[in-house]
Amino acid sequence: MTDPTLVPPESAVPSESASPQGSFDPHALPPLREVIARFGLDARKALGQNFLLDLNLTGRIARSANLPPGTTAVEVGPGPGGLTRALLATDAVKVIAIERDRRFIEALQDVVEAARGRLAIVEADALTVDPEQLAPAPRAVVANLPYNVATPLLLGWLARIEAYVSLTLMFQKEVADRLVAKPGSKAYGRLSVITQWRSEARVLFNLPPRAFTPPPKVESTVVHLTPRIGAEPADWRAVEQVTAAAFGQRRKMLRQSLKSLGNAEALLEETGIAPTARAEEIDVAGFAALARAFRARNPLEPPR
Template sequence: MAAIDGLPPLRDVISTHGLAAKKSLGQNFLLDLNLTAKIARQAGDLSECDVLEIGPGPGGLTRGLLAEGARRVLAIEKDARCLPALAEVAAAYPGRLEVVNGDALEVDPLAMLTPPIRVAANLPYNVGTELLVRWLTPDVWPPFWQSLTLMFQREVAERIVAAPGSKAYGRLALLASWRADARIVLNLPPEAFTPPPKVSSAVVHLTALPEPRYPADPKVLERVVAMAFNQRRKMLRAALKGLAPDIEDRLIAAGIKPTDRAETVTLEQFCALARAVKG
């Protein structure tokens, strides 16, 4: 699928612009335009949406998003070497692609986007989890985004969608399920990328809920969950003893046995505990 838009195949783009992936930037480029178009389709109907993309690199997913009809794409790219390649994409889609050279952890994109907004990105491995947590924990909910369609290492993707009782269940799963519906929509082997990473990857699609699934103060819930999973092998009465002197009573009030461990506690129970702790 070299010619979804009359632009050169991505291997040629990388060769022309000298874009060898940098490990320091967490870069692994996805060169198959069939795959990038498939990922773009997982984001849903983009024709009425602005799309925020983080780490476009040579522009594979960017081209997929635009070819699939995104109203407009705002791409934030830290690596200045990629800017000439992205400028060629912008020229092929006049008025529909804006590229910002900057660090996604420092750039505030909201002034440059018009709702409704969706996020779609093959996230750099070294900042992916931090960005997801930021998007799931804004001060105001609903958030600026309708949905997130994000590539992660497979292990991280499994942590986002994990159920109670599973080894992968923890803080990420609770943050995601409290305020969003999350599911893995695509798996990709290492050989799909250049250079191939040592791990498999997966695309997770998260849809924002209009309000959190259960009532709880976000900061209290975050603290309770963090303390519980920081010592996940301990019984909760021990892991959470710093929260309140009567923590056993509060656990029981939330329907949790003080001898339970964090990985067996459901989201609903954690939210009840957050309310009991705040109260």
Template sequence: MDALARLPPLRETISAHGLDARKQLGQHFLLDLNLTRRIARSAAPLHDGTTIEVGPGPGGLTRALLMEGAARVVAIEVDRRAIAALADLQQAADGRLDIIEADALAIDVARLGPPPRRIVANLPYNVSTPLLLHWLHAADALADMVLMFQKEVVDRLVARPRSKAYGRLSVIAQHVCTVRPLFDVAPSAFVPRPKVTSSVVRLTPLPADRRLADLTPLERVTAAAFGQRRKMLRGSLSSLFEDPTSLLQRLGLSPTARAEELSVSDFMRLAAEVS
């Protein structure tokens, strides 16, 4: 802990390594240690298993995770400049920090360390949704996820039927996880300052017997239904089912309903019919 406290301020680390945030990488750095430690505490307990961080950048959240007692942190970073910037932090972590230079979308999280595995990350804006979907497919390997997104993404994750934000991401996330929004983070907390508010959310996978082992059928149904969300279901689902009207009636669903009117369990029943 003393070695971590003696590290130079993050702004010095950024300057020393030319680690300016790059738009093409969706980077916005969090430098306020009070805030990063609040995020880390939201992911507790950290004292066992493996904590996985994606996009550590200069290491603000990484420091916080280690300070809050993470037994082992695996940081995945695609930006080579950040790998060099994390070297001093890795040394101060005394064996508790591993750094992998890779695209997180290509990583099997089940191979990153012993369970319980949790993901804690301030996600790059440009790949946040693909990353989440990737991890929802790997829910069996995860105990928890504490993630920061743009607030509009969190609004979609927690949205209920018949609301404007309710869509494909809402259905898939709520089928796989209990989704709990935690707190908002103002644009002023980031360097550079984004144009939007961010939010931290906790996603805890449901027991395996309460969710699909393979999410592909659910993805196909929600893609068809919400891909043409203003269409009635009898029309939007015609690419998946030979006679969607009869199928919907058999399931007790209205063929003239639209996608946003269906519950997560309704979509589950439709997914069970996908061949």
């Protein structure tokens, strides 16, 4: 991982003068469209940027995260700062915003100063930084994710979901549907299994393309994820391998699609899963059982 760069405000404010949580007024700063025009902030497709400028909507997202007092909120891709402002109006003790596009750093300085010690901007690629290293516990992620990196970011956080109070994230609706899909449905797949194995995922609400600037071609969905209590025991890498094999050839029977794991028939017999079943028919508990059986036959090499 690369070292993130903490960007200080242009005029530092002592932490003793930090504003109490919930007293921040998102509407007290210049309108977001004015900020975009002032700094020439066009949305870049290559970075998956679509700005949410309606402060009523960003406020709804921030409130839906239901952050407990004392929580540090981590945001990815703040852009001109609409959701950032809304998070500062919650009970979050601090907001840490990760932004890789340097154009927005200067544009966010007014928000940094108005936050009086409760906002830190980290200049970095979110794929290369660990929120656990940036934010003390309790921590939560609340973000309108860039669509081109949403899935790898989610998987990285799910691997350590117990380190977070919650994840409140915006995805393309198609991706959100996959997160909560049930066995037997067309949307059910590898991402469904891993998400539901590690978390309780709940769809909150949808946002139409017209809510964004520029409008994307797809509808968006906000999803709330919390650590699953009593999750099925299984090794993360084993679950990844088993689901990749099973859904990599989802139209085939498991006795065929799991062949790449070695001795597929034995794995299925040990777990009581019919060899003629297909991946989309197996629930999370079934995949966890397959992962345990696979790991027992293929133990991890001890670290050097």
